[in-house]
Amino acid sequence: xxxxxxxxxxxxxxxxxxxxxxxxxxxxxxxxxxxxxxxxxxxxxxxxxxxxxxxxxxxxxxxxxxxxxxxxxxxxxxxxxxxxxxxxxxxxxxxxxxxxxxxxxxxxxxxxxxxxxxxxxxxxxxxxxxxxxxxxxxxxxxxxxxxxxxxxxxxxxxxxxxxxxxxxxxxxxxxxxxxxxxxxxxxxxxxxxxxxxxxxxxxxxxxxxxxxxxxxxxxxxxxxxxxxxxxxxxxxxxxxxxxxxxxxxxxxxxxxxxxxxxxxxxxxxxxxxxxxxxxxxxxxxxxxxxxxxxxxxxxxxxxxxxxxxxxxxxxxxxxxxxxxxxxxxxxxxxxxxxxxxxxxxxxxxxxxxxxxxxxxxxxxxxxxxxxxxxxxxxxxxxxxx
Amino acid sequence: xxxxxxxxxxxxxxxxxxxxxxxxxxxxxxxxxxxxxxxxxxxxxxxxxxxxxxxxxxxxxxxxxxxxxxxxxxxxxxxxxxxxxxxxxxxxxxxxxxxxxxxxxxxxxxxxxxxxxxxxxxxxxxxxxxxxxxxxxxxxxxxxxxxxxxxxxxxxxxxxxxxxxxxxxxxxxxxxxxxxxxxxxxxxxxxxxxxxxxxxxxxxxxxxxxxxxxxxxxxxxxxxxxxxxxxxxxxxxxxxxxxxxxxxxxxxxxxxxxxxxxxxxxxxxxxxxxxxxxxxxxxxxxxxxxxxxxxxxxxxxxxxxxxxxxxxxxxxxxxxxxxxxxxxxxxxxxxxxxxxxxxxxxxxxxxxxxxxxxxxxxxxxxxxxxxxxxxxxxxxxxxxx
Numbered sequence: 001x002x003x004x005x006x007x008x009x010x011x012x013x014x015x016x017x018x019x020x021x022x023x024x025x026x027x028x029x030x031x032x033x034x035x036x037x038x039x040x041x042x043x044x045x046x047x048x049x050x051x052x053x054x055x056x057x058x059x060x061x062x063x064x065x066x067x068x069x070x071x072x073x074x075x076x077x078x079x080x081x082x083x084x085x086x087x088x089x090x091x092x093x094x095x096x097x098x099x100x101x102x103x104x105x106x107x108x109x110x111x112x113x114x115x116x117x118x119x120x121x122x123x124x125x126x127x128x129x130x131x132x133x134x135x136x137x138x139x140x141x142x143x144x145x146x147x148x149x150x151x152x153x154x155x156x157x158x159x160x161x162x163x164x165x166x167x168x169x170x171x172x173x174x175x176x177x178x179x180x181x182x183x184x185x186x187x188x189x190x191x192x193x194x195x196x197x198x199x200x201x202x203x204x205x206x207x208x209x210x211x212x213x214x215x216x217x218x219x220x221x222x223x224x225x226x227x228x229x230x231x232x233x234x235x236x237x238x239x240x241x242x243x244x245x246x247x248x249x250x251x252x253x254x255x256x257x258x259x260x261x262x263x264x265x266x267x268x269x270x271x272x273x274x275x276x277x278x279x280x281x282x283x284x285x286x287x288x289x290x291x292x293x294x295x296x297x298x299x300x301x302x303x304x305x306x307x308x309x310x311x312x313x314x315x316x317x318x319x320x321x322x323x324x325x326x327x328x329x330x331x332x333x334x335x336x337x338x339x340x341x342x343x344x345x346x347x348x349x350x351x352x353x354x355x356x357x358x359x360x361x362x363x364x365x366x367x368x369x370x371x372x373x374x375x376x377x378x379x380x381x382x383x384x385x
Numbered sequence: 386x387x388x389x390x391x392x393x394x395x396x397x398x399x400x401x402x403x404x405x406x407x408x409x410x411x412x413x414x415x416x417x418x419x420x421x422x423x424x425x426x427x428x429x430x431x432x433x434x435x436x437x438x439x440x441x442x443x444x445x446x447x448x449x450x451x452x453x454x455x456x457x458x459x460x461x462x463x464x465x466x467x468x469x470x471x472x473x474x475x476x477x478x479x480x481x482x483x484x485x486x487x488x489x490x491x492x493x494x495x496x497x498x499x500x501x502x503x504x505x506x507x508x509x510x511x512x513x514x515x516x517x518x519x520x521x522x523x524x525x526x527x528x529x530x531x532x533x534x535x536x537x538x539x540x541x542x543x544x545x546x547x548x549x550x551x552x553x554x555x556x557x558x559x560x561x562x563x564x565x566x567x568x569x570x571x572x573x574x575x576x577x578x579x580x581x582x583x584x585x586x587x588x589x590x591x592x593x594x595x596x597x598x599x600x601x602x603x604x605x606x607x608x609x610x611x612x613x614x615x616x617x618x619x620x621x622x623x624x625x626x627x628x629x630x631x632x633x634x635x636x637x638x639x640x641x642x643x644x645x646x647x648x649x650x651x652x653x654x655x656x657x658x659x660x661x662x663x664x665x666x667x668x669x670x671x672x673x674x675x676x677x678x679x680x681x682x683x684x685x686x687x688x689x690x691x692x693x694x695x696x697x698x699x700x701x702x703x704x705x706x707x708x709x710x711x712x713x714x715x716x717x718x719x720x721x722x723x724x725x726x727x728x729x730x731x732x733x734x735x736x737x738x739x740x741x742x743x744x745x746x747x748x749x750x751x752x753x754x755x756x757x758x759x760x761x762x763x764x765x766x767x768x769x770x
Binding site: 282298302328359360383 | 393394396397399408410411412444466467469472475476486487488489490492493496499503511512514537541542543544545546575666667668669670675677679680682683684686687688709710711712713715728729738740741744745746747766767768769770
C-alpha cells in the first residue's frame with residue numbers, strides 16, 4: 001500500500017524455457033511441437049508429391065517463427081491477409097509474400113510499395129482503382145509488385161466474375177510495366193473448407209477447381225498465361241493438390257488444427273493433429289459444485305463454437321466448456337464419475353477457431369514432452385491494416 | 386523486389402493527431418470524445434447524487450488514459466479483472482485498484498503482492514487456498530492486500546453461498562493481520578445487466594441487492610462490518626445506486642456503450658451514448674453488387690452479435706452487417722434506395738461487445754468533431770493472467 005513509485009516492475013514472463021508446462025502461468029497459448037512438426041512434414045510431403053507449390057497462410061498464426069520453419073521445409077514463402085501483417089514476417093527474414101486480399105486507397109498502397117522494397121511481394125486486386133493506387137505508390141517508392149486477379153468461385157465475397165473481367169484488369173496492369181506485373185489468379189474456396197462430410201467437401205472443391213480452370217482456359221485462349229493459380233486451404237488441400245488446376249496452395253490452420261477443423265471428416269490420407277491448446281486453470285469452485293476456468297472471450301475466439309476440453313497429458317476429457325464470459329469459462333462434468341479438476345489445476349482447451357485465437361495472444365509457448373522449449377512472439381497480432 | 390535488408394521500416398502510424406478522421410487507416414478503433422465525456426460526467430454526477438463511490442471497471446477498455454479521466458472526475462480508483470491487467474494502470478498513476486476476481490496459485494499471488502507495493506490493492510476471494518497463497522506472497526514481498534469475499538447472488542459463477550461461508554473465510558483472513566485485511570463483499574450481478582426490459586432489469590437488480598443486503602445484515606449480526614459492498618455494472622447502475630445496499634459501483638461499458646447495451650431499454654434518467662466505433666473501409670464490391678468491409682473477427686468481437694452500421698457523421702445507416710470473416714465484413718443494403726458506400730469510403734461500426742473488442746486493438750484513436758485529438762495506448766490489451 002505504498003504510493004506508486006518508480007522503478008515500476010515489468011510483468012514477469014508467463015513462461016520460461018526449460019520450465020515444466022505445469023509452471024506456465026495461464027491463460028497461455030501452447031503449441032505441442034512434436035504434433036506441430038508432424039503436421040508441417042505431412043503437408044510439405046503432400047505438396048511435393050503433387051508437384052504443387054506450398055505457400056502456407058500466416059494469417060492463421062501470425063508467428064514468424066512458424067513461417068520460417070515452413071520455408072525451411074520447402075514452402076516458397078507465405079500468404080498474409082493484410083499488408084501490415086506482412087511487416088514482421090519480412091523483418092524476420094521471409095522473402096516472398098502474397099497478400100491474398102485487396103488493398104484499397106493510397107495509404108495501404110504506400111504500405112505495400114514500401115514493403116515491396118524488402119521482399120518479393122504479390123497482391124490481389126479485383127478493381128481498377130486498386131491497380132492505379134498500387135502503380136502510383138510503386139512509382140513513388142521505386143518498387144515493383146506482382147498482381148493476382150481474384151476471381152469469385154462461389155464465396156461471393158471479393159473477386160471478379162469471369163475471364164473478360166480478368167482481361168480488363170490485366171490491361172490496366174500492363175499499362176504500368178515498371179511498377180506492376182500480372183502473375184496469375186487467386187481463387188479462394190472460402191466456406192467450402194468447413195463442409196463436414198469428406199464427399200461433400202470433395203465435390204464442392206472439385207466444382208470450385210473447375211470454375212477456376214475454366215477461367216484460366218479462357219485466358220489462355222486470349223493469349224494470357226497464368227504463371228500462378230493459387231488458393232485452397234486446410235479443409236480442401238487434399239483435393240486442391242490433386243485437381244490439376246492450382247499451381248500453389250495456401251493452407252494455414254493445419255499447423256495446429258482447431259475444434260472447427262477437427263469436426264471435418266477427413267477420410268483421405270492427409271490428416272493433421274491438434275497441436276494448439278490454450279492452457280487455463282480452474283480458478284473457482286463456487287460452492288464446490290461449479291467448475292470455473294480463468295479463460296474466456298479474451299483468450300479464446302468463440303465465433304466457430306466453444307473449445308474442446310483436454311487434459312495436460314493431451315487426452316480429451318469428459319468435460320464440456322458450456323459458456324464463455326470475458327475472463328471466465330464454465331465447465332460441466334458429463335457423468336457422475338467424471339474426474340473433476342481441482343482448484344489450481346491446469347485444463348487445456350482446443351480453441352474453436354485458431355486464426356482469431358492467435359490474434360488474442362502476444363506469445364506462443366512452444367512445448368515438447370511437458371517442457372517449455374521456446375517462446376515465439378506472435379509478432380503480427382493485431383496488425384489488420 | 387530487392388532482398389530484405391536492414392534498416393527494415395517500422396509501420397507508419399495508422400493515425401496522426403490533427404488529421405481528419407477520414408485519413409485514419411482502417412480498421413481503427415475510435416472514441417468520440419464529446420459523447421465519451423458526457424458519459425463520464427453523467428455517471429459521476431449520478432454516483433455523487435446517490436452518495437455512492439464510483440470505481441469504474443477498466444476491463445471494459447484496458448486504456449489507462451480513460452481511467453485517469455474517470456479519477457480526475459471523482460472516481461475512487463478502478464476495478465481490473467486480472468492482476469496482470471492492473472500493471473499498466475498502476476504504472477500510469479492509478480493508485481487504488483480492486484481485482485474483481487479470484488487469483489489462484491502462488492504465481493498469481495506473487496504478481497498481486499508485488500503490485501500491492503505500488504498501489505492500494507484489494508482482491509476478491511472465495512476459497513481458503515486463495516487466502517493462504519496471498520498471505521504467503523505478501524509476507525515475501527512485504528506488502529498488504531485488502532480482501533473482499535465474493536458472494537454468489539445468482540450469477541452461479543464465482544462466489545460463496547451465504548454469510549456462514551463468508552465468516553469462515555474472514556476467520557482465515559484474520560489469521561494474517563500483517564498481510565491481509567477484510568474489506569467487505571463483492572456481489573456481481575452478471576447477466577442481469579443484459580435483461581432488455583427496464584422493468585425486468587429493475588426487478589432482478591432489486592432481488593440481487595436484497596440477497597446482498599441479507600448477507601451483510603447477517604454479518605453485522607455476527608459482529609462483522611463490511612466497509613465496502615461493491616458490484617453492479619452499466620446495465621443496472623441506475624438501480625444499484627438507488628438501492629441502499631451497494632457502497633460502491635463498478636460500471637465499465639458506459640464510457641462508450643456497445644450494440645449489446647444499446648439494445649437495453651433505458652427508461653430511467655441515466656442514459657449513455659454510443660461513443661465507441663470501429664472505422665472500417667469498403668474494400669471490394671465484387672461484381673458491383675456486393676459490399677465488403679475490411680473489418681471482421683480480428684477487429685470486432687462478435688460473441689454478443691454483429692455490429693451496427695453507422696456513417697462517419699455519427700448517424701445510423703440503412704445497412705446491415707450480415708457476416709464476419711477473419712478480416713472481412715459483409716454488408717447488405719436494406720432498401721432499393723439505400724445509399725451504398727463507395728470503394729474506399731469509411732464505414733463506422735458500433736461493436737457488438739466492447740470489452741473483447743478493445744482487447745483486439747493496441748491503440749484507441751480519440752476524435753473530436755472530425756479530427757484526431759489524441760492516440761491512447763490500450764496498454765492492458767492481452768493481459769489476462
